[in-house]
Amino acid sequence: MNQSCPLPSFGSDQITLGHGSGGKLTANLLDSGVFSIFDSPYLQERDDTATCPLGNESVVITTDSFVVNPLFFPGGDIGKLAVHGTVNDLAMGGGIPNYLTLALILEEDFPIAKLHTILQSIHEACGESGVEIVTGDTKVVEKGKGDQIFINTTGVGTPSPHAQLGNAYIQKGDAIITSGRVGDHGATILAQREGLEISGDLASDTRPLNHIVHGMLEKFGHAIHFLRDPTRGGISSTLNEAATTTKLGIHIVKDDIPILPEVKDFSSILGLDPLYIANEGIFIAFVEATQAEAIIEHLRQHPFGKNAAIIGTVIEDHPGVVVLENEIGGRRPLNLLPGEQLPRIC
Numbered sequence: 093m094n095q096s097c098p099l100p101s102f103g104s105d106q107i108t109l110g111h112g113s114g115g116k117l118t119a120n121l122l123d124s125g126v127f128s129i130f131d132s133p134y135l136q137e138r139d140d141t142a143t144c145p146l147g148n149e150s151v152v153i154t155t156d157s158f159v160v161n162p163l164f165f166p167g168g169d170i171g172k173l174a175v176h177g178t179v180n181d182l183a184m185g186g187g188i189p190n191y192l193t194l195a196l197i198l199e200e201d202f203p204i205a206k207l208h209t210i211l212q213s214i215h216e217a218c219g220e221s222g223v224e225i226v227t228g229d230t231k232v233v234e235k236g237k238g239d240q241i242f243i244n245t246t247g248v249g250t251p252s253p254h255a256q257l258g259n260a261y262i263q264k265g266d267a268i269i270t271s272g273r274v275g276d277h278g279a280t281i282l283a284q285r286e287g288l289e290i291s292g293d294l295a296s297d298t299r300p301l302n303h304i305v306h307g308m309l310e311k312f313g314h315a316i317h318f319l320r321d322p323t324r325g326g327i328s329s330t331l332n333e334a335a336t337t338t339k340l341g342i343h344i345v346k347d348d349i350p351i352l353p354e355v356k357d358f359s360s361i362l363g364l365d366p367l368y369i370a371n372e373g374i375f376i377a378f379v380e381a382t383q384a385e386a387i388i389e390h391l392r393q394h395p396f397g398k399n400a401a402i403i404g405t406v407i408e409d410h411p412g413v414v415v416l417e418n419e420i421g422g423r424r425p426l427n428l429l430p431g432e433q434l435p436r437i438c
Contacts, residue, residue: 138337139258140320141185143251152187154178155246161436163210163240165284167277167295168372170243171213173438176298176372177323178247179221183302184319184375186255186309189221193246194228199238210241221300223247254309259337261317267384268342268404269377271304271397272297274327275355278369281437283358292354297373304394305375312387318378323438325429326368330376331404331414332428342414344404344426367416368429370437378406 107121127136134142141154158174168176175192182189194214198207218224276297283290301321309316322330327349335342351366359366373396379387384402391397416426 137258139185140181141187143185143187150251152182152185152249152251153246154181154185154187155244156181158243158245158438159239159436160281160438161239162281162284163206165296166280168298169210169213170241171210172217173296173298173372174243174245175214175217175221175223176300177321177438178245179223180301180321180372180375182247182249183305184257184321186252186257186319187247187249188252188306189223189247189249189302191226191248192218192223193244194225195244196228196230197238197242197244198230198232199240200232200235202240207241217300221302252306252309254313255316256314257316257319259318259334262334262338262340262378262406263317264340264406264408265381266317266378266406267381267402268331268344268406269379269384269387269391270327270350270374270401270403271301271377271391272374272399273350273352273355274322274371274374275351275359275366275369277372278326278434278437279355279358279366281370282362282364282434288358290354290358292352294352294354294358297371299373299396301373301375301396304391304396307394308377308387308390311390312379312383315380315383315387316377317380319375321371321375323370323372326366326370327376328365328367328414328426329429331426334378335412335414338406339411341407341410341412342404343407343409343417344414345417347419348401348403350399350401364434367426369434372438381405 127138134144141152143150143152156178158170158177160170160173163170178192179189214225276294280294280296283294305319318334320330331342331344349367355366359369377387388400388402391400414426415423417423
């Protein structure tokens, strides 16, 4: 009988689905390839965005590709996701989004009616986000050589005068905030993909975060040290990347993390951990502890921040490691996801 290990091989000489997980395999791939070949100092910041000089000004730029399956799901579709994901990355880098490019890779026989529906969603999401599509590209591949539609977007914006963000600004004692519930998007996608029914009104949290982030930065400025939207790999990947980069410890309290009961139950049944599940409409913020409660109160005034919560602290103990405290006070490392928990999620 042929048997295989379900854990990913880190010595593989071929690309696996795990290389797109946002976890250890992704980090290994980037370290051994992208970051070792391209030496731009802006790239070596290893953020989702780059702030680069352009003439006498600076621009914030990001790019992203979207391959979600299914294309349409409760709360959104691949079109909305493409706009929101790109706008949100710009916002996390302290950028004020202005313009997007739009590139489409279409599979032969893809229904034009579906394409028009997706384009209309993109148009609506741009209006909500306050950006516009200014250029793009379209390619068609033979039937069977793609999967309906893939979208690539590049976003360009201007730096916020109130933002001073990045791993370098994280410091001991910082409070760690989530702007909303964890796991809604990933659980929704998996339920739709597998044809599973979940009680309640579970839907993707995809939405533009640039307005709520800009308002927070405008009011609290340099008290905000670091922002990241926890997409692939969930909040675990975001926290682990911050701990590894800063060589500081992170302590998270499980009971303080807002998770919808339906997501908890659904994840438990399938053996998944909501802390590793992708999100598309929340951000993680590292902020000055003295300002944390005021920031939470401010966020809860916005519809997208009503479930904001303080979930942890930056500490000196166990440098480079994220530790999760459970319901009874026990503690364990919250390690980086080794492989792919849920592919084609964004």
